[in-house]
Amino acid sequence: MAKSPGKIALYELINKARFKSAQQRALSTDEANAQLASNVQATEVQTDPEPAAEKTVKASAIWSTRPKSLRFYPDRLELCFSWQVVAIAILAFLAVLLVFFRLGQIYSAGKTDVKKSAPAMVSVQKVMPQTVPMQNKPLPIGEQAKPRIVEPMGDNVIVITSYPLSSHLEPVKQYYAQFGIATEIIKKGSRYLLVTQNRFNSVAKPGDDGYEMRKKIISIGANYKPPIGSGFESFGTKPFQDAYGMKLE
Numbered sequence: 001m002a003k004s005p006g007k008i009a010l011y012e013l014i015n016k017a018r019f020k021s022a023q024q025r026a027l028s029t030d031e032a033n034a035q036l037a038s039n040v041q042a043t044e045v046q047t048d049p050e051p052a053a054e055k056t057v058k059a060s061a062i063w064s065t066r067p068k069s070l071r072f073y074p075d076r077l078e079l080c081f082s083w084q085v086v087a088i089a090i091l092a093f094l095a096v097l098l099v100f101f102r103l104g105q106i107y108s109a110g111k112t113d114v115k116k117s118a119p120a121m122v123s124v125q126k127v128m129p130q131t132v133p134m135q136n137k138p139l140p141i142g143e144q145a146k147p148r149i150v151e152p153m154g155d156n157v158i159v160i161t162s163y164p165l166s167s168h169l170e171p172v173k174q175y176y177a178q179f180g181i182a183t184e185i186i187k188k189g190s191r192y193l194l195v196t197q198n199r200f201n202s203v204a205k206p207g208d209d210g211y212e213m214r215k216k217i218i219s220i221g222a223n224y225k226p227p228i229g230s231g232f233e234s235f236g237t238k239p240f241q242d243a244y245g246m247k248l249e
Contacts, residue, residue, distance in 0.1 A: 154201035158214050159193050159246045160221065161235055166192040168233045171226050172240075179220050181213075195246070203245025210245060217243050 160176070163169055166185050172194055173183045182197040196217075200210025221240030226232040 154199050154210070156200045156203050156210055156245050156247050157195040157198075158200070158203055158210065158217060158243055159195050160217055160240050160243050162188075162191045162193045163233060164191055169194045171230065171232050172224065172235070175224055176217070176220065181217065181220070193246075199248075200245070214243055214245065 160183065161169070161172065166187075169185050169192055173185065176183050183194050184197050186193050186195060196213065198209075198213065200208065200213065202208045203210035203214055205211055218241055221243070222238050224235065224239045226234050
């Protein structure tokens with residue numbers, strides 16, 4: 001259907017109206033954005049009125065006015081430190097002193113131990129062995145076979161013990177020979193007597209040789225034991241405690 005000249009269709013009028021409305025909304029949006037941008041710039045200018053260069057100048061001026069740690073003058077030298085630095089320096093100094101004090105204690109303790117140990121060694125060297133009474137000490141083997149015989153001084157002997165068999169007295173004779181006491185076996189009646197070869201004036205009188213010899217025989221005889229497995233008489237738990245003096249006829 002041909003369009004009549006000079007006439008506009010209805011849908012064309014609607015499209016034109018929509019186009020104008022869209023242009024107006026776009027213009028309104030652009031103007032609003034421009035206004036917002038101008039407001040932001042104005043706010044930034046108000047909040048930071050001072051330029052960056054001016055800020056740098058002020059910061060450097062403040063730093064330059066702070067006191068220096070070391071200051072030189074024509075007639076003196078000044079040190080300027082904060083109290084934190086001074087406190088740290090004092091603590092470090094005290095710590096060094098404490099370390100040196102502890103090292104001194106350890107060194108002194110070591111020297112004291114050395115001094116104490118030295119006398120201990122000397123005292124050990126000075127210890128003397130205990131002496132044993134000579135009267136109860138056996139003689140060497142070479143001297144046991146030859147007991148020393150003293151010339152008779154009297155007519156008394158010391159009877160150590162008696163037994164019906166002389167063989168049981170032989171171990172006793174050898175036992176006393178180890179201590180330098182010479183003895184002999186004699187027969188009297190039905191028994192054999194073990195007597196000293198030495199003769200004494202008195203056996204019962206204190207202070208005489210016979211009295212001292214009897215005490216020695218009793219002391220030595222208390223430790224007598226017959227040879228193991230020999231079957232000889234042991235003469236009791238404390239043998240020869242009844243030794244006595246006898247006058248020879």
